[in-house]
Amino acid sequence: MVSIPASHSSMHFNPRGLQMWATGYLLKRIAFFLLIVWTAATVNFFLPRLSGQDPIRERMIKLVQSGSAWGKGIEDMVELYNEKFGLDKPLWQQYLTYLGDMSRFDLGHSIASYPRTVNQILRDSMLWTISLLTVTTLLSFIFGTLFGAIVAWTRAPLWLRSLAPPIMTMAAIPYYLLGLILLFIFAFELRWFPGHGGYRIGHIPNLSWKFLLEAGEHAILPALSILLSSLGFWAIAMRGMMVTVEGEDYMTLAEAKGIKSGRLFYDYGLRNAILPQITSLALAMGYVFSGALLVEVVFGFPGIGTVLFQAIKGVDYPVIQGIVLAIILTIATTTLILDLTLPILDPRIRRRT
């Protein structure tokens, strides 16, 4: 009998050892998560202030230019507002206040649409973007990955594999351009779907079936443009991985074992090729806030992309900062979830670190 080395058995057959390892891993990942968020929040704080622009002054100058305010008294107003927004304090004090506010998710007031808070603005637009992008990202991941795997599978039927070139071509078209094309064909020419907004003008968002159907109808074209343009991305990546996996020794041995092609495809091919795809999916989920900014702008979709677009146009720093922070948080969170799920999918990651 070949005895199993002691380290092996203690690692895998001693539940307490595994538990301790899991706890250590968990704590390490969470600490790392907090470090990322803190670093990003700090950069988010200092970066706009490095630009030397004065948001209040910019806003006032805009107002003056549009004739909504008189040139006189501007300095007083700037000072007043600076005090109100805390911009007159020393930088380190601002920074501490900022960190405190952030940790309570208090993102302050919008400058452009004062007195609305950034939180309110985010809350109103977030659901739109999250629903649109979560659904499209997941659909595109599932279909793109499956399609890529099948295309690479030499035993797959030819008609399926011949679908590869058109879908790969679609991936080369930028999604906002695809959006414009879809908008032109289906909204303006055929008039099958509405071409603007997230719901009919005058309706108030609520959770009735009627409204949800209406919202769904509005979301079809934006969703389709995201879906069609990202499908190819998943398919190309998966095809590459699948081809690599098909060349592995374990595939040769599996074939020599007379494994049925369904099992060969799923258990040996897909299971191995999908690992990097899961990583990409987690990263893509991190972009549910920011991934389709231009699509939202093209379709006038009432999501976070449109809001960010408006905020950048209006130099609305608190809103920009709030949205950027939200984006950072989602990316860091999805990365954390990824770190915690990958060991389940790939046993090789389950090592003592």
Place this chain on the structure above:
Amino acid sequence: MTAAAGANGESAQRSAALRVENLHVHYATPEGAVRAVDDVSFSLEAGERFGLVGESGSGKTTLAMALLRMIKPPGQIESGQVWLDGQDVLSLSGEGMRQLRLAGIALVAQGSMNSLNPVTRIRRQLLDGMKDHADGQVEADGETVAAKMGRREQDDYVRELLARVGLEPQVASMYPHELSGGMKQRVCIAMAISLRPKVIIADEPTSALDVVVQMQVMETLRRVQEEVGAAVILVGHDMGIMAQFVDRVGVMYAGKLVEVSPVREVFRRPLHPYAHLLIDSVPSLEEKDDLEGIPGLPPSLVERPTGCLFHPRCPHAAADCASLEQTLEEVQPVRWVACHRVREIHDLEPVPGGQ
């Protein structure tokens, strides 16, 4: 029946576990067809251990893969016949061939370090081959390998397989990366015998292992092979392992078998000039001479030499070697050599009644 097909002697014809006749495997290249396996014939008796040796690129692995019908394009089995236990392998349907793999002819692969699926447990990998052969009515020593085993029966089956190759039952719940190289190769051997095949092809099964583990793995392979009564084709270039493991050895050169003889005879007195040089190039502990290689390089399989493929490198080459194609002939009892000058070189008596 060609002369070479009887490389075992006529008496072995009926009990042959595997018979290969005039097998040709070609690879299509822009420069023309490469004859990776060229008119190879041999046969194995049940339980026999047969070695295939030769330099890299001599067609050993291609031959092994051809027996499993796993040659990938641009490669193709051009012609020939393969009989496994009386069954015509090359005429089987794709599904029939799939059923035959593992159940009739199993592989212990070359790259043992990477031969197991990294994301599933050993237990699952030991069972999936069996499950996919369940509808094929695999008979093993009269007992049918049950299609629908219960969980407990599967556990027993896995435990027994692991015990046979000297592994503890816990290995079943481990992943490949948790095993050492030797343990992985034992798992591969356990898989190979799981359906009691007639033939096991072991393609350089110990190439990535250190010598101590090599010996253990080869001992294991020999033991389980004898237990299930399978014939083994051992592919490799480690002459030391060949000498200890196989009964007969086939020497390949440029896609052709140039000598097929009992392994002791080959080591004692190799007849083919190439086999002779090959044995001479094995380092010896007793004689501390300079290590001798074989002068020259193996021929390009696209622009092949005319006549005997070895003649450009052969120390005994004569004028007619460049024009006469060579085929295996029984120059002495149970010794088959593809060289028309072999009798002159070794001063042999012609075989009575032979060619």
